[in-house]
Amino acid sequence: MSEVTQICSDLIRFDTTNPGSGERPAAEHVATLLSEAGIEPVVFESARHRTSVVARIPGDSSDALLIHGHLDVVPAHAPDWRVHPFSGEVLGGCVWGRGAVDMKGTLAMTLTLVREWARRGVRPGRDVVLAFLADEEATGEYGARYAVRHHRELFDGCTEAISESGGYSVEAPGARIYPVAVGERGTAWMRLTATGVAGHGSRPPADNAVAELCHAMSRIASHRWPVRLTPEVATLIESLSDILGERIDLDRLEEEAERLGRVGSLFGAQIRNSANPTMLQAGYKVNVVPGTAVGHVDGRFLPGGREEFLETIDRLLGPRVRREFVNLEDAPSAPMDSPFFERLGAALVAEDPAARPVPYVMSGGTDAKSFAGLGIRGYGFAPLMLTPELDYFGMFHGVDERVPVEGLEFGVRVLDRLLTSPAASAGHSTDPG
Template sequence: MTEVADICSNLIRIDTTNPGSGERKAAEYVAGLLDEVGIEPTVVESAPQRTSVLARISGDGTDPDALLIHGHLDVVPADPSEWRLHPFSGEVEDGCVHGRGAVDMKGTLSMTLTAVREWARRGVRPRRDIVLAFVADEEATGEYGAGYVVEKHRDWFADCTEAISESGGFSWHQGDTRIYPVAVGERGTAWMRLTAKGVAGHGSKPAADNPVVELSRALVRIADHAWPVRLTPAVAQLIEGLSRALGTTIDIDRLDEEIERLPQAATLFKGVLRNSANPTMLEAGYKVNVIPGAAHAHVDGRFLPGFRDEFLETIDRLLGPKVTREFVSLDDAVSSPAEGLFDSLTAALRAEDPTGHPVPYVMSGGTDAKSFAKIGIRGYGFAPLMLPRDLNYFGMFHGVDERVPVDGLEFGVRVLERLLVDGPAAPAAS
């Protein structure tokens, strides 16, 4: 087994389910891997067992600004009864490392660790200082991870101008064309707890004011709402890049039809054409014959860059006068320019896959990039993977039978070497 696959497998075997017992064991493993090759780790805890690892690698001075490479140690829950192989086995089978976190995102952590360990063994220095942050709690609000290190250990990031992390740089196919979406932004997050209050009473009596009904009506209005298309500059760039890569014209005035015509390529933009709000949790009552005095629900809201106010105004209108909201988490949308570091990212991909087509990309969900954006660090989604056509990359996130190809991880290590050490040539025209 290659080093990158071995590290990925070992990380998966450490159960860091969030919520769960915390990330400390995984953090200790990562710190040990760094210390073993002379990279000094700093281990910090925001709460018992909520552990992150920070480190710095000195560059050769080619670029005076430091680059942050960050990733999260935690994973979402997994029910072993639903999986073909145990989700925390880290088993290597059919050329893939299997288990929870293989894609999201212990595979990416293993690529970074393999690359920096190889540099240390060879005495190689990257072109710029590298700050590593392996953090807790991304799968929740980030309060115990990125949020904590940004607030309490901000000096680590003082000279970091840019960052790379998850959810970009992977290969995606439309027919015979291999596309590499590199994330330049992500939608904002508005996780909300809704509350409807009414008059408690006996379930057999006519209800004076039933909060369950009021809340249900509001949730149906939210679920049924047709959010309008809002074509942001970054998504327009993505569609232009896809048009060039595919040798066609994607008509921005008929996007619903284009989604039908190019279903695989459209996967990259159809989730970021609009704001969205999905009811996800319900809580009401304690006995079948009692009308409760209150009912609660949670809604996962996402809004495009520049459309936060429109999103919240729409939500308030749909809730109506009897339902209130409070934020579980509210983070603004983030965006970075599709130039500068973006050009270096795409050049590194082309150097390893000359027939690939990198394009700018906007994530429908969110990452820890939002926390680092608050201190002025521009973030890019760049976890390079060359994947087989039949592997549903998006289905691996939080899905059953999550796995990552070993040769894809090895590809990612080579791309990181091209990016950070070799200094790729200027990007070719696409």
């Protein structure tokens, strides 16, 4: 079994479900792997067992690159899986389990690489800061946010960062497309509260909080958000048109995304804002009208779209429903016209001549939002070659999550090229723009 396979399998066996008992055992394991390679880890907790690990590897330039990932995972219901989600079993050429893709496989690639460097005596082209963080699958309050607030000095000199949700292969006729994320949608998780008059369920409705909230939630769910093409998504669509050798109709983008399947999924959720009702809480007895009803909505907005998003939400809610934020984070972005973006693509092409790197905007969110507050430009780049039958997006938070062994080994080679090539210590942007 290759080292990256073993490390990935071992990490999956740590049940770091969020919410759960915390990340500490997995973090201690990571710290041990780093220490064995002569890398001194900094281990800290934001709360009991909410543990993160950060380490710095000196390079030829003190200008640093941050590689960050999260130790926690979302819950998994074992009876729904073909293998136990925390078994880390290697089956059919894949490592199975919760976190294989999101994102213990990526952590395994990073750990394998730096341990290889230690054995080979390799020095990277620039300082590399490694961060293995808690709590990304919630708000990051116990992980990246805590690290940025209380351990900011660990990230001194970092100008760019790479992390999850980019650099994976998407099969297309005659080519493999590799989306490299240059941004992500902003996050607006909201708690909605409606108040009314409590009373007997048999009386004529007067001021029903449940009904008021349901009407507001229905307006949100049925709202059709207008298409807004950001420059990054426009460039992505143009690049896909060139690769596919066919025109993508900008007036029918929703239909085009569906027609193109997995290729279309690269822009289908990134052409508009979204708001999805996710939770409802009200009442305690069928014949009692409660005085309060509460709901939650997962809102996401495009870069530059926060004001329009919130104005629309307030109009849809109406005056009777109060909103408050569970989590509000702006949409970060990084330059796609930059030497660093070019090097990300070149590292992929060097290992896969059929690779066609394209810029991409993530529909969800990552810890890049926290590091953007330090002026660190974040890119989604966790290189992974997938077999055609594997649905990358379907495995995120899905059942039977798994990652190909050959894909992990590919990722280690790509990261090695990126971080040790002569260009790695030259030509990176220092413009805080």
